[in-house]
Amino acid sequence: MTDKYELTMLAAALRDGVAERRTTFEVFARRLPPGRRYGVVAGTGRLLETLPQFRFDARACELLAEFLDPDTLAYLADFRFSGDIDGYAEGELYFPGSPVLSVHGSFAECVVLETLVLSIFNHDTAIASAAARMVSAARQRPLIEMGSRRTHERAAVAAARAAYLAGFSASSNLEAQRRYGVPAAGTAAHAFTMVHTRQDGPDEPAAFRAQVDAFGPGTTLLVDTYDVATGVANAVAAAGPTLGAVRIDSGELGVLARQARDLLDQLGATQTRIVVSGDLDEFAIAALRAEPVDRYGVGTSLVTGSGAPTANMVYKLVEVDGIPVRKRSNHKESRGGRKEALRRSRSTGTITEEVVYPAGQPPADTGPSRMLTTPLVRDGQLVAGCDLVAARERVASGLESLPWEGLKLAPGDPAIPTLLTEP
Amino acid sequence: MTDKYELTMLAAALRDGVAERRTTFEVFARRLPPGRRYGVVAGTGRLLETLPQFRFDARACELLAEFLDPDTLAYLADFRFSGDIDGYAEGELYFPGSPVLSVHGSFAECVVLETLVLSIFNHDTAIASAAARMVSAARQRPLIEMGSRRTHERAAVAAARAAYLAGFSASSNLEAQRRYGVPAAGTAAHAFTMVHTRQDGPDEPAAFRAQVDAFGPGTTLLVDTYDVATGVANAVAAAGPTLGAVRIDSGELGVLARQARDLLDQLGATQTRIVVSGDLDEFAIAALRAEPVDRYGVGTSLVTGSGAPTANMVYKLVEVDGIPVRKRSNHKESRGGRKEALRRSRSTGTITEEVVYPAGQPPADTGPSRMLTTPLVRDGQLVAGCDLVAARERVASGLESLPWEGLKLAPGDPAIPTLLTEP
Numbered sequence: 001m002t003d004k005y006e007l008t009m010l011a012a013a014l015r016d017g018v019a020e021r022r023t024t025f026e027v028f029a030r031r032l033p034p035g036r037r038y039g040v041v042a043g044t045g046r047l048l049e050t051l052p053q054f055r056f057d058a059r060a061c062e063l064l065a066e067f068l069d070p071d072t073l074a075y076l077a078d079f080r081f082s083g084d085i086d087g088y089a090e091g092e093l094y095f096p097g098s099p100v101l102s103v104h105g106s107f108a109e110c111v112v113l114e115t116l117v118l119s120i121f122n123h124d125t126a127i128a129s130a131a132a133r134m135v136s137a138a139r140q141r142p143l144i145e146m147g148s149r150r151t152h153e154r155a156a157v158a159a160a161r162a163a164y165l166a167g168f169s170a171s172s173n174l175e176a177q178r179r180y181g182v183p184a185a186g187t188a189a190h191a192f193t194m195v196h197t198r199q200d201g202p203d204e205p206a207a208f209r210a211q212v213d214a215f216g217p218g219t220t221l222l223v224d225t226y227d228v229a230t231g232v233a234n235a236v237a238a239a240g241p242t243l244g245a246v247r248i249d250s251g252e253l254g255v256l257a258r259q260a261r262d263l264l265d266q267l268g269a270t271q272t273r274i275v276v277s278g279d280l281d282e283f284a285i286a287a288l289r290a291e292p293v294d295r296y297g298v299g300t301s302l303v304t305g306s307g308a309p310t311a312n313m314v315y316k317l318v319e320v321d322g323i324p325v326r327k328r329s330n331h332k333e334s335r336g337g338r339k340e341a342l343r344r345s346r347s348t349g350t351i352t353e354e355v356v357y358p359a360g361q362p363p364a365d366t367g368p369s370r371m372l373t374t375p376l377v378r379d380g381q382l383v384a385g386c387d388l389v390a391a392r393e394r395v396a397s398g399l400e401s402l403p404w405e406g407l408k409l410a411p412g413d414p415a416i417p418t419l420l421t422e423p
Numbered sequence: 424m425t426d427k428y429e430l431t432m433l434a435a436a437l438r439d440g441v442a443e444r445r446t447t448f449e450v451f452a453r454r455l456p457p458g459r460r461y462g463v464v465a466g467t468g469r470l471l472e473t474l475p476q477f478r479f480d481a482r483a484c485e486l487l488a489e490f491l492d493p494d495t496l497a498y499l500a501d502f503r504f505s506g507d508i509d510g511y512a513e514g515e516l517y518f519p520g521s522p523v524l525s526v527h528g529s530f531a532e533c534v535v536l537e538t539l540v541l542s543i544f545n546h547d548t549a550i551a552s553a554a555a556r557m558v559s560a561a562r563q564r565p566l567i568e569m570g571s572r573r574t575h576e577r578a579a580v581a582a583a584r585a586a587y588l589a590g591f592s593a594s595s596n597l598e599a600q601r602r603y604g605v606p607a608a609g610t611a612a613h614a615f616t617m618v619h620t621r622q623d624g625p626d627e628p629a630a631f632r633a634q635v636d637a638f639g640p641g642t643t644l645l646v647d648t649y650d651v652a653t654g655v656a657n658a659v660a661a662a663g664p665t666l667g668a669v670r671i672d673s674g675e676l677g678v679l680a681r682q683a684r685d686l687l688d689q690l691g692a693t694q695t696r697i698v699v700s701g702d703l704d705e706f707a708i709a710a711l712r713a714e715p716v717d718r719y720g721v722g723t724s725l726v727t728g729s730g731a732p733t734a735n736m737v738y739k740l741v742e743v744d745g746i747p748v749r750k751r752s753n754h755k756e757s758r759g760g761r762k763e764a765l766r767r768s769r770s771t772g773t774i775t776e777e778v779v780y781p782a783g784q785p786p787a788d789t790g791p792s793r794m795l796t797t798p799l800v801r802d803g804q805l806v807a808g809c810d811l812v813a814a815r816e817r818v819a820s821g822l823e824s825l826p827w828e829g830l831k832l833a834p835g836d837p838a839i840p841t842l843l844t845e846p
Contacts (some may be wrong), residue, residue, distance in 0.1 A: 001576045002594060003569070003571055004597055004600075004608060005610055006609075006612075008634075008637070009610075009611050009612065009615045011638075012633045012634045012636070012637035015633065016637075018633070021618055063601050089762060107618045111618075114614075118572035118578035119571060119572055119574065119575060122572065122573050123574055123575040123576075139777060144424070148542060149537065149538050150545050150735070151578070151732075152546040152575060153543060154575060156424075156542055158575055172426040172427055172428060173427075174426070174487075175424065175425075177427075178483075178486055184427045186428030186429075186431060187431050188428055188431060189432065191739070192435065194740045195441050195446060195740060196745050197746055197750075200818040202748075209439075210438065210441070211431075214435035214437060214438050215435065227751070275631050300735065303733070312573070312723065315572075316614070317617045317618060320617065323622060325618075325620045327673075370524045384749065422651070
């Protein structure tokens, strides 16, 4: 989990003595993905969970001996991050320039964390930010994450976690349940209906009977393998009017949901819920608001960040031995120096401005505001928890705090401006 | 790595007796990503490597006992895939409907592989397909993959592998080197230059001297932290005219590359190469063809599939006990039955058509053609290797076999049509 250049920089730094300089690296996004009005910080918990395991074992050092000198290898063999980390609590909203994470320590120990930190934040934040838009589009209707198959098998687990963090109710991914306690959901695919095919043709009733037999009438039956109306009738025939739910995975979902609702009601299955899935994104979810849909299953668009598969956060050196530093090239300017942030709001709780200021120098008159920078690691030890449920609540209250334009799905500017104050 | 519904289907199938029916599941993409003219099959090697480890240990079974019955748990405890797998060799091109993988076995053993198979193929194929377009855009100039930080930390390793497969020369990712033998590359980031800042300001010369001191004049110096012209002069001053390369990571890359080339030549560093990086995709690479660029570093666009982060492959049941089956819903039609494929070409080697036919029934008169379906697994044992270098050569010859329109970067139809023959 380390890019080669981190270790070559380390080697050169150990050799010329800058390795022990005190540095601060800052993680931030120069801008939100095009048209997005807010982002959701995610990955903090996974980073804190991973940090203590970020070591270089004997086998790794052996392989690295190909291009590293003995001093560097000795440093890595003993490596353990012993610095401090501050950052936004997981689940906070963020905006352009928000210092979502600040890593303080020797240059040597900070520089080797770059890839790990960015991989986790760029992935998890991209998913959580897209997921939050879907949650707000769905209003109070529950969302189920089912995109594992559309992304890398390990990324899928982190994606399920990020979706839950952002307000999804459940995930198809069992490893996310085992590892992070994300409720798992899922009953059957079209293959289960089709495997009941006989020589003389399909036998959907047999498939439904088998599923009800195994899991009771409260199960969810997938009714669109052949014909939705017939599927709904077969489903109620198999499970009776206490059938838990039907799922429709293809076709014109709004039209089919209405037809299914009418048919279910006629058959007395008035409490049976309707789950829709199949190429849903935040816009499709919003478009189904007026339809009798009880739950949404979301796959591809969730795990690919709905058009923004990476958050484009960067990990930049901003301070060396107390001296603010910054790169001077075009279009990549960032303010030097260690920073903290707070968020101003009206008395109603609606947020108005993100204020990023030199560490320890908050603006004098803030009015109602909330400190965003919190201690996460001190002297290499975790001082903050990775409570996923608390992070989930933070996303929910963050969405409530947005001005109403901030929740619009259409492309627009960030919901609040970011003010960088001078030292 | 399993979605919950695979195990609920398994439980219901074991209970009603369909678990032992002989099935074939097929992996294919209904269409290429919008505008793409070909895809590159990737993931086969990773699947074959992972398959023998796909087991359910005691701890997993204990957790699954929450929703599974004892018979299902007993089945999983003994699980080992014992069926057959056929498929396209890794690195082959594919087109809409190409049966890139066919999994044959009992319903029980095939259905539980869905998420694993699709996660690997959808991720790796998306990356390799984007990478191949970049390779063809770069003509013979080498490409370095440096996108680890823009994607999930484990996906990054698979992305580096997929990029190498598609023709990239190297990757920043050390784990990809350790695990797959992908050559690793990388020297320094802007942080290394900036950490040499003194009280009175930046000290780029000190940073360059430190790097040359550690790695010799053949290293690559990053010259755009402050000013590219000064950076180039400082670089040659530090390393002498045998400096290996300079890297420019921001700004108007074409203009800066020309300025750097002129300056390097004036300073006698005529053999020093120029590496450019920073938001490159296949279009930006092509746009730099006329500029004095020697190597490209590609990050974000590579690991996000350059606009198509997932290949949208599906895993569909196509045959049950010899009976072809298919789903009948709108827009998702696929041909039932076990299939194989061959690719027709002209005598020049230029390909003309993909022919997908019922297994064992190839078209009578094929003309020049090549069989695409090959045995990968028999009775649960691997019968094909996972040779990454061979797969890489397959991509190269695949690109050579495309009709010229197939290599155009602009959106268009698939380079060759797919013909599905009837039984």
